[in-house]
Amino acid sequence: xxxxxxxxxxxxxxxxxxxxxxxxxxxxxxxxxxxxxxxxxxxxxxxxxxxxxxxxxxxxxxxxxxxxxxxxxxxxxxxxxxxxxxxxxxxxxxxxxxxxxxxxxxxxxxxxxxxxxxxxxxxxxxxxxxxxxxxxxxxxxxxxxxxxxxxxxx
Amino acid sequence: xxxxxxxxxxxxxxxxxxxxxxxxxxxxxxxxxxxxxxxxxxxxxxxxxxxxxxxxxxxxxxxxxxxxxxxxxxxxxxxxxxxxxxxxxxxxxxxxxxxxxxxxxxxxxxxxxxxxxxxxxxxxxxxxxxxxxxxxxxxxxxxxxxxxxxxxxxxxxxxxxxxxxxxxxxxxxxxxxxxxxxxxxxxxxxxxxxxxxxxxxxxxxxxxxxxxxxxxxxxxxxxxxxxxxxxxxxxxxxxxxxxxxxxxxxxxxxxxxxxxxxxxxxxxxxxxxxxxxxxxxxxxxxxxxxxxxxxxxxxxxxxxxxxxxxxxxxxxxxxxxxxxxxxxxxxxxxxxxxxxxxxxxxxxxxxxxxxxxxxxxxxxxxxxxxxxxxxxxxxxxxxxxxxxx
Numbered sequence: 001x002x003x004x005x006x007x008x009x010x011x012x013x014x015x016x017x018x019x020x021x022x023x024x025x026x027x028x029x030x031x032x033x034x035x036x037x038x039x040x041x042x043x044x045x046x047x048x049x050x051x052x053x054x055x056x057x058x059x060x061x062x063x064x065x066x067x068x069x070x071x072x073x074x075x076x077x078x079x080x081x082x083x084x085x086x087x088x089x090x091x092x093x094x095x096x097x098x099x100x101x102x103x104x105x106x107x108x109x110x111x112x113x114x115x116x117x118x119x120x121x122x123x124x125x126x127x128x129x130x131x132x133x134x135x136x137x138x139x140x141x142x143x144x145x146x147x148x149x150x151x152x153x154x
Numbered sequence: 155x156x157x158x159x160x161x162x163x164x165x166x167x168x169x170x171x172x173x174x175x176x177x178x179x180x181x182x183x184x185x186x187x188x189x190x191x192x193x194x195x196x197x198x199x200x201x202x203x204x205x206x207x208x209x210x211x212x213x214x215x216x217x218x219x220x221x222x223x224x225x226x227x228x229x230x231x232x233x234x235x236x237x238x239x240x241x242x243x244x245x246x247x248x249x250x251x252x253x254x255x256x257x258x259x260x261x262x263x264x265x266x267x268x269x270x271x272x273x274x275x276x277x278x279x280x281x282x283x284x285x286x287x288x289x290x291x292x293x294x295x296x297x298x299x300x301x302x303x304x305x306x307x308x309x310x311x312x313x314x315x316x317x318x319x320x321x322x323x324x325x326x327x328x329x330x331x332x333x334x335x336x337x338x339x340x341x342x343x344x345x346x347x348x349x350x351x352x353x354x355x356x357x358x359x360x361x362x363x364x365x366x367x368x369x370x371x372x373x374x375x376x377x378x379x380x381x382x383x384x385x386x387x388x389x390x391x392x393x394x395x396x397x398x399x400x401x402x403x404x405x406x407x408x409x410x411x412x413x414x415x416x417x418x419x420x421x422x423x424x425x426x427x428x429x430x431x432x433x434x435x436x437x438x439x440x441x442x443x444x445x446x447x448x449x450x451x452x453x454x455x456x457x458x459x460x461x462x463x464x465x466x467x468x469x470x471x472x473x474x475x476x477x478x479x480x481x482x483x484x485x486x487x488x489x490x491x492x493x494x495x496x497x498x499x500x501x502x503x504x505x506x507x508x509x510x511x512x513x514x515x516x517x518x519x520x521x522x523x524x525x526x527x528x529x530x531x532x533x534x535x536x537x538x539x540x541x542x543x
Contacts (some may be wrong), residue, residue, distance in 0.1 A: 047528055121271070122266040124267070125265070125266045126266040129262075129265045133259075133260035133261075136247055137246055137260050137301070138179065138226070139178040139180060140178075140301075141261050141262060141263040141278060141287075142177055142178065142263055143234055143264075143287075143288050143289065145172070146288065146290050146298075147155070147157065147171040147172045147173065147211055147290045148159070148171060148207075148211055149157070149159040149161070149209035149210075149289065150207065150208065150209035
């Protein structure tokens with residue numbers, strides 16, 4: 001590797017670190033995600049009460065996570081089942097409200113600290129995105145059985 | 155099945171992969187008859203766009219025959235000859251309802267990878283980078299098409315396979331770019347780039363009423379095509395001191411009424427600006443060489459429209475002052491093919507538009523690596539290489 005290649009590599013690493021810092025900082029500071037779902041509020045709330053719905057929208061690779069749902073009007077709080085220690089219980093909170101102009105229901109997911117292992121901010125958005133897709137179209141977009149050359153002796 | 159795979163930067167290979175199968179109830183499986191290269195593929199082949207994974211089957215512009223459908227597919231049936239727009243629409247979200255299918259709200263399985271970059275994710279696309287979905291691409295014998303009733307368009311009699319192929323992407327992209335220009339009869343439209351999309355944009359501008367179309371490129375064969383297919387005037391930018399000056403002086407000092415950029419992030423130019431962009435791109439301090447976009451903004455007449463079809467990442471030195479002070483309108487999108495296909499079928503069927511001329515090289519899929527090499531290096535007058543799986 002010549003001198004110029006080294007310079008290019010180093011600059012690339014520095015830029016990558018800076019970008020990573022910015023993205024990482026943004027991710028850490030933003031613990032809520034919201035989507036608007038074009039369905040009535042009652043229908044959207046019912047969706048989150050059904051275990052099969054939750055199974056469809058959480059990552060298929062997620063380890064089993066047993067949770068208890070606490071409903072308080074338009075706020076649903078999911079907490080880790082059996083966690084009765086004095087330390088905070090991992091979980092997340094969903095809130096529902098009508099969107100303006102008959103756009104449906106605004107759903108906000110807020111992850112409570114400490115974060116459940118499977119619910120990083122991008123994962124929280126993925127969960128809401130899949131829920132919206134399932135409610136609006138009847139299916140979740142997926143790469144299941146997506147053909148590629150991976151896994152063929154690589 | 156056999157498929158063309160991306161294995162790394164400038165590392166492509168035809169390999170054997172699993173066949174796709176029906177996964178969701180609105181899916182169809184399409185046997186690919188024809189699939190073609192696209193300039194936007196070069197951005198990840200060359201390593202400028204991140205987000206590919208080794209072994210990905212790529213390609214997004216194709217047509218074929220439906221061979222199987224999911225239980226919720228109602229209109230499209232096996233045996234139907236179809237063309238499929240490259241972006242995937244669900245047909246039922248707010249954006250699809252408002253004729254903006256490429257920004258569909260539900261078809262991107264990797265939306266969470268794109269949201270931090272764009273704020274809100276686009277729809278999925280076949281055979282592109284993973285933030286855009288990660289779906290298997292069309293350079294293969296078969297492909298799974300989600301929401302088949304929305305995305306499979308039956309090809310009418312009188313439209314050949316070769317014509318239908320380019321209705322998947324190049325034609326609707328070019329047509330949309332011309333549509334964005336709000337052309338009134340007699341307008342002058344300048345188009346940067348005489349590849350498949352640029353040629354279709356130029357031809358579409360004429361169909362929509364432009365009086366003059368001026369195409370800018372450096373490849374003689376492509377400029378010849380622009381003149382013969384689109385009745386365009388042409389500028390070889392390597393033979394003039396300033397494209398802007400040529401456009402200004404050839405329009406009586408007014409400038410083109412609308413400018414279409416059909417080049418994108420790997421544009422070429424001349425002089426100091428070209429050196430500047432190449433150096434910064436090499437150092438990964440910018441992803442784009444936005445030569446044509448800058449020229450389009452600066453060349454456009456006051457109050458005109460700049461229509462951006464080229465694919466960009468992060469652009470440096472964008473002349474925003476010119477946009478504001480010249481009262482320009484900038485319009486851009488990834489193609490909304492589902493919006494335009496019915497009228498494009500009519501243009502082709504009536505003979506007003508013949509996109510099959512883009513297919514300069516016809517190859518079996520097994521030769522697709524060579525096809526991309528020819529396409530990338532524009533060898534032998536290659537405008538588009540077409541593959542037959």
